[in-house]
Amino acid sequence: MGGFPELFLERVGKPLGRGVLLKDVSNFRIGGPADFFFEAGTESDLRAALGAAREGGVRRYVMGGGFNLLFDDAGYRGLLIKVGLRGMTVETASESGFLFRAASGESAGDLLKFAVARGCGGLEFLAGIPGTVGGAVFGNAGAFGRAVGDVLEDALVLGADGRAVRAGRDDLEFSYRHSKLKSRHDILLEATFRLRSGDPAAVEAKIAEYLALRAEKHPPKKTAYAGSYFKNPARPDGTKLAAGHLLEQVGARGMRVGGAAVSACHCNFLVNEADASAADVLALAAELKARVKARFGIELEEEVIFLPADGPSL
Ligand SMILES: Cc1cc2nc3c(=O)[nH]c(=O)nc-3n(C[C@H](O)[C@H](O)[C@H](O)COP(=O)(O)OP(=O)(O)OC[C@H]3O[C@@H](n4cnc5c(N)ncnc54)[C@H](O)[C@@H]3O)c2cc1C
Structure with a gap:
């Protein structure tokens, strides 16, 4: 090189x-x-x-x-x-709602604060989800039954040919922890969100409620991990199962490989407790997947993205 x-x-x-x-x-x-x-x-x-x-x-x-x-x-x-692209603006504001534009490198938390400060509701579910707007759109980040795809109006994406194209919500094909960016590997430059005006006290109360629920379930703030390791699988009839519950039932709690461990808070969090290597985490995840497959016949799918050293060029 x-x-x-x-x-x-x-x-x-x-x-x-x-x-x-x-x-x-x-x-x-x-x-x-x-x-x-x-x-x-x-x-x-x-x-x-x-x-x-x-x-x-x-x-x-x-x-x-x-x-x-x-x-x-x-x-x-x-x-x-x-x-690290920065910038947030209010595009339009009317009685019925607002359009907010955010550059992809802004943090989702700052976007939420920006919206709340302007009397807007609709993004409360982002409270406590770390990362950027780009990451959130890429993976259709969400919680408490809501996700980014529910509020995204459109997005400016940079294709492999170097052209920036405006894509509507439907073009991005959002589904559970998925957007078309995942399969096409286009780069998000900015996104526009359609929000509604919200009673500031009610919006703040919802955020406080979500943060409290998170504090009950998630490990302490400084913990080294990447959120839920596996997606929640669905039965053939479409009903969702909780990956954490399946993992609990196969004895995941307390399991460890090297410095990687299943969190004591929730079985779907794999944490770096003591200088874990990626190999430790991958071995632990493989063992968990094998146990769930053997017991329930369900193939868990990773939500966390592993990037191999010689991985894809995206
Ligand atoms: C404590 C904790 C709690 C969490 N809770 C949740 C939760 O409740 N719900 C949830 O959905 N997730 C949750 N997560 C996971 C994580 O916060 C989200 O996936 C988040 O959206 C990742 O954003 P990021 O900027 O860190 O992305 P990164 O981790 O940096 O990247 C993730 C993927 O996005 C791609 N990407 C990033 N930016 C762009 C861009 N501009 N254009 C195209 N692709 C891009 C990357 O290539 C990569 O493939 C949690 C994680 C932690 C640590």
């Missing part, structure tokens, strides 16, 4: 991070060195970085806040781009 940092500097005008430890940019606190790392604070930096990777034949992957990712012990053989 000789020469890529020079090419990057020439094309982007900013230097690359080299050998950045991915455990320092992931809430799991796991991951070896990425060959190259860059935080793109503007759309033109992002485009230039993507262009440099294409020109230099370097594998690349984008990330937001690193709250849903498990990085490899061997790091990443390519360019990891942290999308």
